[in-house]
């Protein structure tokens with residue numbers, strides 16, 4: 013824990029709505045993410061998971077509080093710098109893949125690098141390396157419509173990781189996948205986290221999915237209620253998550 | 266609430282999107298109406314029957330082209346409109362309205378819109394006829410007074426044509442709505458079935474398209490054989506070029522871009538990956554539009570160049586014909602002194618000439634041109650005449666059995682091969698080695714087909730026809746023309762003896778014989794403007810429509826962290842290709858059409874060609890900049 017943190021959140025508050033009809037979606041979140049972390053955020057529907065992720069990933073702005081990314085407070089940097097941080101330091105995976113349907117998988121994966129001005133040769137090389145890690149080597153010249161959901165999501169992960177971000181944000185990455193494809197994706201993410209030391213922050217409502225993480229934060233009503241850390245086996249961790257979920261009153265979905 | 270009330274409410278609340286549809290519909294109506302009005306009004310009565318006949322032919326052709334233009338334009342604008350409204354319509358269906366009912370709602374709304382556009386168009390059309398005719402005449406450089414008058418026929422024609430076209434597309438929209446699903450409506454029906462086209466099929470298409478286009482170009486620049494065959498050749502060239510352009514946009518261009526996209530080292534340079542892939546995607550869906558814009562701008566450039574060329578040609582013909590003011594043909598060889606004395610009573614003589622000619626009847630000569638009078642001149646005589654009036658004389662002396670054709674200027678000639686033709690004179694074949702349209706004999710040269718032979722041949726052929734002498738004068742004071750002419754006739758009668766051939770040709774400087782050329786010139790300018798505006802706005806509408814479909818893709822890229830500047834540049838590149846490719850193809854294709862025009866009118870049109878291409882460029886540039894800014898707004902960049 014003596015490492016420099018990737019993300020630091022202090023007293024994060026987020027309000028939605030106009031002056032008189034405010035809803036407070038986040039009510040004071042404190043959170044630190046370090047390199048090597050693999051965090052899952054769980055919680056019932058409407059508890060503020062997506063809101064938190066959107067703010068951390070700079071897509072949304074907080075109402076109050078401090079979000080430090082890469083040593084800079086994102087509430088205070090210019091838009092231009094923000095997109096630079098987003099480009100170089102952060103990767104995203106969305107529930108619905110969000111691959112561009114107009115280009116091949118290889119093009120999709122290489123796009124962020126090419127946009128960063130990396131030479132064509134290196135783009136190809138790095139795209140091939142990262143896609144091999146996700147078992148997509150044979151599918152590179154296919155278009156998204158020719159790929160299965162799992163392949164698309166792994167492709168999206170490749171695209172998010174090709175720039176070598178410090179942290180990967182994922183909002184319900186397995187939400188649209190069957191359990192087999194979900195497991196494949198999570199194995200790959202775990203692999204990346206262990207080998208490349210990329211921090212991963214994932215929002216999920218699925219305890220099985222969360223059990224791949226090293227730490228699980230339970231969010232409820234805009235506050236972090238508790239933190240669970242992985243033990244000796246994933247099965248055991250999964251059981252503990254289920255226990256907490258039951259004690260908090262049922263299913264998170 | 267009743268259907269009609271709901272329709273009215275929608276109409277009021279969506280005034281902005283209706284407004285643009287109404288304006289574009291009204292625009293087509295105004296243009297069409299004005300041309301129709303020209304066809305049925307008496308504007309050109311002053312110009313004489315012959316002029317009117319020719320002008321009307323041209324206006325009728327233009328009207329036909331305008332009907333096509335109206336058709337496409339209404340198609341496009343109603344498409345844009347439907348897409349814009351689809352989401353709202355989808356919500357109605359979602360709320361439980363049956364499709365037929367929503368379809369009817371749409372029908373009522375579009376009928377209201379159409380009626381509003383019709384009213385606005387006709388009203389503005391009527392108000393602008395006067396202006397339109399004034400501009401036409403001013404551009405044509407014709408001074409006639411026009412009375413403001415309104416015939417019923419043009420109104421009825423315009424309303425009829427518009428209603429038929431508009432109803433077709435209203436019905437199409439209705440069917441589109443009643444047959445579509447809620448989901449498709451709500452998402453604006455965007456299901457992307459993009460399939461990269463099979464490279465072999467594409468290659469075949471590319472080759473075929475280039476072949477067809479090449480054939481068209483070959484037909485356009487080929488040295489014509491003359492006559493109907495060439496006329497057929499020009500129509501064939503136009504068809505081949507048009508088809509070829511469509512095929513190039515459906516084959517060669519997507520092929521090129523797909524090949525570019527396969528070369529990843531080239532592709533992965535900055536935002537290239539983004540916009541080239543987008544162009545490929547769009548090209549598959551939009552190639553017909555791009556091709557149409559290309560053909561429209563090609564037509565407009567050709568029309569403008571043709572207009573200018575005709576105008577220039579017209580001026581030259583006028584100059585040609587007015588080389589002399591008075592020309593006298595007689596069988597006597599010694600009239601010069603008398604004639605000079607007679608003319609000098611009224612005005613000084615600028616320059617004059619005389620030359621012996623042999624007049625031949627049409628039956629004696631076998632040549633491809635269709636005239637009834639021929640004449641022969643001798644090489645040295647014509648050379649002397651040229652020296653007398655200070656004209657250049659670049660012609661070679663013909664050898665035995667050879668002739669040089671001394672012809673007039675054509676406004677437009679389908680004969681482009683001017684050498685090595687055979688001419689039969691008195692039963693013997695002569696080879697035409699050269700042709701000139703330098704005005705040695707002015708108006709006479711316009712009326713009679715002259716052949717120059719060498720002096721010996723001339724002497725030999727002297728008995729074949731009538732031995733004549735031609736005296737030509739250019740007077741200094743044009744106002745004296747009538748007086749001279751009136752004095753000339755009694756004199757000629759006096760010297761006429763026993764059926765001798767005699768004639769006077771004179772050119773009235775005020776003649777309006779080929780005024781129609783001037784009118785056509787201004788019509789060409791209008792056609793140019795209409796076509797280029799149509800091309801630009803069709804492209805604009807297409808891209809405007811596309812931008813709504815693209816919004817989601819740009820949202821993804823923004824979420825990915827691509828900054829707006831990069832996205833903006835990528836949009837600029839992509840739209841640049843959308844406007845640039847049709848422009849480039851048009852520029853190349855227009856070289857051929859202009860070349861053909863140049864051959865037909867025997868002039869060089871490079872300057873005017875360059876100017877009209879630049880005008881198109883300017884119009885496209887304006888549309889492009891507008892498109893980029895609207896596109897960026899619509900996709901939220």
Ligand SMILES: Nc1ncnc2c1ncn2[C@@H]1O[C@H](COP(=O)(O)OP(=O)(O)O)[C@@H](O)[C@H]1O
Pocket residue numbers: 028029035036037055056057058059060061062063064
């Ligand atoms: N754009 C928004 N405008 C207003 N309220 C919102 C908006 N987004 C989310 N909320 C509210 O904030 C709360 C948290 O939402 P969200 O973060 O989406 O929850 P989760 O992802 O955990 O299901 C909810 O009560 C939701 O209604």
Ligand SMILES: [Mg+2]
Pocket residue numbers: 061062
């Ligand atoms: Mg959520």
